[in-house]
Amino acid sequence: MSELEAPRAVRALWAGSSDAPRRGPKPAMSVPAIAEAAVTLADEQGLDAVSMSSVAKRLGFTAMSLYRYVDTKDDLLQVMLDRAYGPVTVATDPDADWRAAAGDWARALLGRCQAHPWVVDVRMSSPPLTPNSVAWMDAGLRALSGTGLPPQQVASSLLMVDSYVRSHVRLLKEYSPDGLAAWSTRLRGVIDPGATPAVWEALQAEVFDDAPADEPWPSDDFTFGLEIVLGGIQQLVDP
């Protein structure tokens, strides 16, 4: 039989601080405290700076002591994600327009992801199991249930919105203005105008350079792309 239970650290998040009398010394740390330390560390120095020892050192303990709370580093990343998302920051009005509700949900999630941009760098093999992640999912499902679509399509639609938000965050990271400038100059030094004329023309048009403020690139209008996705979902609603 394979392991059917969630990882220990994830179960700790669900259980909360149960002060049931247990044997042995009182734990000096807690899974949420570890998650908080790891998150602030990732916020300050990036995801690569998060190691067992660095997180432990920040808390004043040794690396190995963390393993009393978190079985593996992947589990640590999971609880970090849960902490980064935090509780759902958007109200749920069951009678609201589903499109407005979904938009609010997406913008709220975007805010959390922008506050902790490293979340999009965490490699996930399966969907998250942590309380806040599930709460976000629940809020998204509730928002999209207003479409009246069958459950499977509601879930699929939520997946599309969620994917769009994450893609946008990745875009903002990868195509940051300074990195973009260095990239375009490097690109100018290698490409062959004859082989890739469209890229060449784009470079000539200074598409990737610092654009005037009235025409920024990439389009920083998150709402624009979002409306495209929501419009696509609407096509499911109105046949």
Added chain:
Amino acid sequence: MSELEAPRAVRALWAGSSDAPRRGPKPAMSVPAIAEAAVTLADEQGLDAVSMSSVAKRLGFTAMSLYRYVDTKDDLLQVMLDRAYGPVTVATDPDADWRAAAGDWARALLGRCQAHPWVVDVRMSSPPLTPNSVAWMDAGLRALSGTGLPPQQVASSLLMVDSYVRSHVRLLKEYSPDGLAAWSTRLRGVIDPGATPAVWEALQAEVFDDAPADEPWPSDDFTFGLEIVLGGIQQLVDP
């Protein structure tokens, strides 16, 4: 002055095999050969199995010898990506409908990404600089130039299509049927129906379980989501 040139390995990809007479022994390896070995290794055992030593061992050399061709592991990942994408596998008909051309481009890219799913796990800090990557970009720009949109919007549109393809690949990986089944059973064991009713109902409706073949989840219809994105671009074309 910051470094304005592309990394050595990337320049080697652009230069091709120039047999200009150079001093010292003939190189026993080459950047493309290294890339090929690393790619097949990633295909067979996953991206985590790709290390300097493992790639070198596959080629019959030591880890350090790779550094004569690739300055850092990040550069190795870049040339791996270039090899994974390969040359553009879609024809470009300048007179074709831009929507069909963009769709073909997206489906071709999807094929390459599915052949090497680890490509979406490579963390990128800036856009790729390698020949095949640029060639794919060029083909995408050419396909979308048929929209007649200004260059900035063409580039933004391509970014949206590209993001969608990558999101879809990530989705297929993360929500694979077997991982999904384990996830849903684990989820059943932790969630509180009162706190997250929508997730609970979705679980009751067996949304995430093995769905009947006539209603698979997540919707494996890549084209469906693609049409949404292309439809959004069309809204830019037809005001």
Added chain:
DNA sequence: CGGAACTGTGTACGATGCAAGCGGTTTTGG
């Protein structure tokens, strides 16, 4: 022919994730 440029290699270092075991502490059961 001698040196310059370049090759692959061996060694070494710090960092990482983690397994195993240790002494000390607290609760529990007889």
Added chain:
DNA sequence: CCAAAACCGCTTGCATCGTACACAGTTCCG
């Protein structure tokens, strides 16, 4: 009430990783 069990944080140790550095051998230029 006390031994056993459960649990804490810590030390030690190991394999692996990326990579800096020095070295011996090879090839070409002057």
